[in-house]
Amino acid sequence: MKDGINMASIEKNNMIKPKPVIRCSKIYKSFRVRGRRIDVLKGVDLEVYPGEIVVIKGRSGEGKSVLQWIISGIDTPDSGEILFEDVPVHHLSNEEISIFRRQKIGLVFQNFNLIPSWTALENVESALLNNNMSEEEKRSRAAEILSGMELGDRLDNLPRELSIGQQQRVALARALINDPGLILADEPTGSVDDVTARDMLAILIPYIRKRKGAMIVTTHGSFQAVNHADTLYLLKDGILIPEKGRQDYQSY
Numbered sequence: 179m180k181d182g183i184n185m186a187s188i189e190k191n192n193m194i195k196p197k198p199v200i201r202c203s204k205i206y207k208s209f210r211v212r213g214r215r216i217d218v219l220k221g222v223d224l225e226v227y228p229g230e231i232v233v234i235k236g237r238s239g240e241g242k243s244v245l246q247w248i249i250s251g252i253d254t255p256d257s258g259e260i261l262f263e264d265v266p267v268h269h270l271s272n273e274e275i276s277i278f279r280r281q282k283i284g285l286v287f288q289n290f291n292l293i294p295s296w297t298a299l300e301n302v303e304s305a306l307l308n309n310n311m312s313e314e315e316k317r318s319r320a321a322e323i324l325s326g327m328e329l330g331d332r333l334d335n336l337p338r339e340l341s342i343g344q345q346q347r348v349a350l351a352r353a354l355i356n357d358p359g360l361i362l363a364d365e366p367t368g369s370v371d372d373v374t375a376r377d378m379l380a381i382l383i384p385y386i387r388k389r390k391g392a393m394i395v396t397t398h399g400s401f402q403a404v405n406h407a408d409t410l411y412l413l414k415d416g417i418l419i420p421e422k423g424r425q426d427y428q429s430y
């Protein structure tokens with residue numbers, strides 16, 4: 179103790195606490211519908227650290243998807259600041275944001291947005307950004323990640339020739355192929371049964387833990403990732419209410 183302050187604890191915290199992958203401060207967002215203003219986000223603060231799984235629960239209509247769109251740069255906040263690895267995302271141009279998103283963020287949204295006329299392999303391959311790779315290398319990298327998700331014998335299938343769970347794994351492969359620092363998953367298991375949801379988590383959770391990527395999952399509550407959350411929030415009345423805290427930075 180020095181001057182009544184526990185220096186060891188401060189130093190420990192400073193040494194161990196890593197930089198957040200993303201930091202959102204005082205995010206506000208409202209919509210105007212036929213003259214009526216709807217305030218959706220009313221001062222959301224959120225920090226997510228490398229390797230951390232953050233789950234945000236909230237009832238339908240509370241603003242979970244709006245928050246995910248804002249974090250991903252698909253939509254902009256009315257006010258507030260978003261720093262992604264210290265880069266103020268909201269100050270980038272639309273083109274810069276889109277490049278940034280493709281490099282740094284994996285999106286796993288409820289409707290998978292696979293291109294219907296492309297095969298599983300083409301859907302995944304098209305997301306690969308590494309320009310130093312030959313077409314052949316890209317193809318084999320996409321095939322490798324799909325095979326890791328037990329889709330090695332479905333590479334040439336179109337999305338409609340795959341089950342919903344298989345389509346979801348293609349979308350997962352596409353989201354993970356650039357090794358993103360942050361995965362945003364909005365109700366990712368909303369349209370699949372419990373077993374498929376568990377299979378999907380069996381891919382995602384070890385991936386996050388191994389690569390020290392971070393993930394923000396939004397859900398109306400049933401998503402089993404709640405059990406894997408390092409940090410759990412409730413989105414209610416436009417703000418995030420902590421339910422389970424980050425306990426030990428060393429674990430990230």
Ligand SMILES: Nc1ncnc2c1ncn2[C@@H]1O[C@H](COP(=O)(O)OP(=O)(O)OP(=O)(O)O)[C@@H](O)[C@H]1O
Nearest residue numbers: 209211218236237238239240241242243244245398
């Ligand atoms: N483009 C828009 N124009 C007007 N209002 C919108 C728009 N997008 C979202 N909203 C409103 O914002 C609120 C939050 O919507 P959001 O889609 O984020 O909810 P959610 O929490 O994701 O719900 P769910 O669990 O049903 O997916 C809703 O009241 C919705 O009507």
Ligand SMILES: [Mg+2]
Nearest residue numbers: 242243364365
């Ligand atoms: Mg939603």
